[in-house]
Amino acid sequence: MRIHHLHHRLCAKHERHERHGLHGGHNHHEHGGMEGKGRMRRERMFDANDIRLLILHFLSSNNAHGYELIKSIEAIAKGEYVPSPGIIYPNLSLLEEMGLITAVQSDSSKKAWTLTTEGHAELVLQQDHLGHIIAKLESLGVLGDNRRLPEIQRAIHNFKMALNTKLGQSDLPKETLYKIIDTLDQAAKDIERS
Known part of the structure; x- marks a missing residue:
């Protein structure tokens, strides 16, 4: 070509x-x-x-x-x-x-x-x-x-705040980290399939 x-x-x-x-x-x-x-x-x-x-x-x-x-x-x-x-x-x-x-x-x-x-x-x-x-x-x-939908903006903001607050803890147990990873993976799958 x-x-x-x-x-x-x-x-x-x-x-x-x-x-x-x-x-x-x-x-x-x-x-x-x-x-x-x-x-x-x-x-x-x-x-x-x-x-x-x-x-x-x-x-x-x-x-x-x-x-x-x-x-x-x-x-x-x-x-x-x-x-x-x-x-x-x-x-x-x-x-x-x-x-x-x-x-x-x-x-x-x-x-x-x-x-x-x-x-x-x-x-x-x-x-x-x-x-x-x-x-x-x-x-x-x-x-x-x-x-740009307000509901999406609010949900994304809340998600980021919760994640940053939790990941900002210095003494975060490994079990909690694994639970966060599993939750994120499951949320991604749910969104893809919806």
């Missing part, structure tokens, strides 16, 4: 940017607490190939700037996943090198992109995989909606 072409080169470039802090603005470590950790895990849910297919998908209906592409992806996930500029812009450059997109004249000073004939052909070849990626993004949006 052509979309994998030059993938290693992009990964090496991205790793250099990571080492030198050249992410183009958005810092993954800006988000504090559990919310930030969740966002960082979601960043890893989509590989570079997934991001490139999403870019092709959005450009198939309209020309767009990099920022507009970020916002389009964020909208499908209802804010639960927001790709950073450090992910979007290198992939735009790679897609242009591959001849799948090209820069077009824009009303503003920002660079806009459009799909080429080759880009349309690649998108047709990748429709099944694209469907899976979009479904994954949409499921994140549902997850976010459910997680």
Whole structure:
């Protein structure tokens, strides 16, 4: 598949940017607490190939700037996943090198992109995989909606407080630890099966 072409080169470039802090603005470590950790895990849910297919998908209906592409992806996930500029812009450059997109004249000073004939052909070849990626993004949006329910927020807060209070005891007997582990395992099974 052509979309994998030059993938290693992009990964090496991205790793250099990571080492030198050249992410183009958005810092993954800006988000504090559990919310930030969740966002960082979601960043890893989509590989570079997934991001490139999403870019092709959005450009198939309209020309767009990099920022507009970020916002389009964020909208499908209802804010639960927001790709950073450090992910979007290198992939735009790679897609242009591959001849799948090209820069077009824009009303503003920002660079806009459009799909080429080759880009349309690649998108047709990748429709099944694209469907899976979009479904994954949409499921994140549902997850976010459910997680924001006040009853869920309260239950999660109570669970964390009880667990942290109990685990914070220095003289916790092993039997109690094993009981906590069993309870957590059973709760996970019950939630999965409900």
